[in-house]
Amino acid sequence: MLLQIEISPVCNHLVSFTFDLKAAALCLGIMLGRYPCIWCVWDAKSGLDHVEFKSRSSAHHAEMYQKLCEEYNSDSKNHAIDCDGVEDMEALGVWMVDYMQMFNIPELHLLLGVGQKLYNAIVATMSEEELVTHELLLKHNNISRSSYHGGAFEGNAMRKITLMVEQIGFPISNSSSIALKRFSEVVRTCFGQKIQGDYKLAIFQFEEAFKLTGLNCSTKVHIVCRHVIPFITKFLPVGMGLGAVSEQAAESAHSRFIKVWRNYQCSESLENYGENLLNAVKEINFVNFIST
Ligand SMILES: [Zn+2]
Ligand SMILES: [Zn+2]
Known part of the structure; x- marks a missing residue:
């Protein structure tokens, strides 16, 4: 998967990602069978009703995580895990951001x-x-x-x-x-x-x-x-x-990567597969670097 990382002084936010909704949902760990909205807790049943849905943010995520931990801990068969949700995330230096600030609309x-x-x-x-x-x-x-x-x-x-x-x-x-x-x-x-x-x-x-x-x-x-x-x-x-x-740039990177990869491509079972993959990534990074 390729990410498009944009560091732009003109935008209010410094780092943002544009990629498809499925990939974003996977990264956020909210891919629960259906297609969730990555910016709010909208449910498909409500359709276009004017209901205020809670927006998703890392703070909201921490709450969800804490709830899961508590549920897990409530089962005496499990080894209790220590979890303080928001506090843990703050300690880890995770920004408390609104996901709309992090993910651009694709x-x-x-x-x-x-x-x-x-x-x-x-x-x-x-x-x-x-x-x-x-x-x-x-x-x-x-x-x-x-x-x-x-x-x-x-x-x-x-x-x-x-x-x-x-x-x-x-x-x-x-x-x-x-x-x-x-x-x-x-x-x-x-x-x-x-x-x-x-x-x-x-x-x-x-x-x-x-x-x-x-x-x-x-x-x-x-x-x-x-x-x-x-x-x-x-x-x-x-x-x-x-x-x-637009995620167009990242999408066109798929085809650019495939062109470079052709020179390194080998069977996944070969011992040097990992090294070849790394070299292909190095080459595409180098090409991107000199072309900007
Ligand atoms: Zn939404
Ligand atoms: Zn794609």
């Missing part, structure tokens, strides 16, 4: 997740003839599916789809088509390097349109509707959009 994963969800919902309502026309229009507009990722769309293709709802044969009055059009306004106004226009209004209108689709609110839809505005206003310099902290 625009690429939101674009792909929300876009694909609405895309699938629209396609499911189309007749066979409509689908044939749709495929031709995709081709005509140079929108192709990725050859890996099981034929899903990649970032650029999905960006085009959100902008071309009318030109790719989608039934216009379909509630999911309308939601996808509203989502394209969100993408246009705040997923780029700079804020362009009224993104708060765009998010509000997307939320209203999404509710009318009757689709389940996914974690990504929740994040678009509840966390994008606070994140941009609190943690990004004025005028900066999510694209400025």
Whole structure:
């Protein structure tokens, strides 16, 4: 897994990470079967209801940890462990931070997740003839599916789809088509390097349109509707959009690493596998260092 560590004097925070939500949830130890929101304790049942969910922070995490320890200790079969939650973490020098300060909102994963969800919902309502026309229009507009990722769309293709709802044969009055059009306004106004226009209004209108689709609110839809505005206003310099902290850079590092790794690649069972891997990492670090 690759992390993108950004040390930026323009941001209010010094070190922040942008990576996909699953990886972030794993790092935080909150991957409990479903897809949790890494910034608050939202539960999927509440959908888009206006409920105030407690935000996740390292202090909140310490509390959770302490509870787990207490539960563990309450079983007399277990050897008691000593745990003071917050105090322990402070002693270890762990910052008491809000996770929103540490993890940037990954625009690429939101674009792909929300876009694909609405895309699938629209396609499911189309007749066979409509689908044939749709495929031709995709081709005509140079929108192709990725050859890996099981034929899903990649970032650029999905960006085009959100902008071309009318030109790719989608039934216009379909509630999911309308939601996808509203989502394209969100993408246009705040997923780029700079804020362009009224993104708060765009998010509000997307939320209203999404509710009318009757689709389940996914974690990504929740994040678009509840966390994008606070994140941009609190943690990004004025005028900066999510694209400025996009995980795109880390994603493209995957393919750069694979190119370097080809020169070192060997069977995992070989004795020098570890050394080869280390040398590949050294080389990519060196390449990154001289190119910045
Ligand atoms: Zn949340
Ligand atoms: Zn990735």
